Amino acid sequence: MSFAPFENRVCRDIRNGLAKNFLTALHERSMEPIDRTLLALKQQELAPFHVDYIDNRLARYQTILTHFEFIPTDVFTTACLLWDQALFFECHEWLEPFWIQATGREKKLIQALIRSAGTYALLEAGREAGAKKTAEKALAFLRANTAIIPDIFTSARLIAALESLDSPPPQFMSF
Numbered sequence: 073m074s075f076a077p078f079e080n081r082v083c084r085d086i087r088n089g090l091a092k093n094f095l096t097a098l099h100e101r102s103m104e105p106i107d108r109t110l111l112a113l114k115q116q117e118l119a120p121f122h123v124d125y126i127d128n129r130l131a132r133y134q135t136i137l138t139h140f141e142f143i144p145t146d147v148f149t150t151a152c153l154l155w156d157q158a159l160f161f162e163c164h165e166w167l168e169p170f171w172i173q174a175t176g177r178e179k180k181l182i183q184a185l186i187r188s189a190g191t192y193a194l195l196e197a198g199r200e201a202g203a204k205k206t207a208e209k210a211l212a213f214l215r216a217n218t219a220i221i222p223d224i225f226t227s228a229r230l231i232a233a234l235e236s237l238d239s240p241p242p243q244f245m246s247f
């Protein structure tokens with residue numbers, strides 16, 4: 073069996089719990105929320121694929137938090153940091169509160185970026201049809217509004233990747 077948050081409740085709970093507490097860790101600039109989550113998870117009987125997922129996420133979270141201290145961050149820079157570590161679900165979750173508060177074209181831009189991250193989260197889960205539909209929705213806005221896409225997202229690279237979905241997700245920052 074593999075880690076399948078779209079089909080398995082335990083996997084979904086692990087993914088959601090880790091992501092939620094990671095976002096808290098970002099705001100607090102501390103691993104403590106993740107450490108508390110790990111402590112709770114260690115008290116459960118988990119399958120090896122659960123442990124592998126947790127270990128993989130933990131390594132990526134530590135990379136982000138290490139760089140987070142030294143990079144001036146705004147909502148989009150943080151989203152790119154998450155994206156570049158292939159934390160697409162966390163990127164989606166990070167952007168969502170900003171989407172809720174935004175209005176007008178900014179709201180639609182953030183929604184398109186959420187859908188872009190969601191596309192790759194769906195691809196990771198082997199849900200190609202859903203990823204294609206989600207990418208098409210993101211592209212409908214992104215193609216028509218390249219001027220307002222934050223430079224950090226390199227609009228041409230993002231759009232090209234979403235159009236093909238055959239290559240790995242684009243990287244926006246290198247660290």
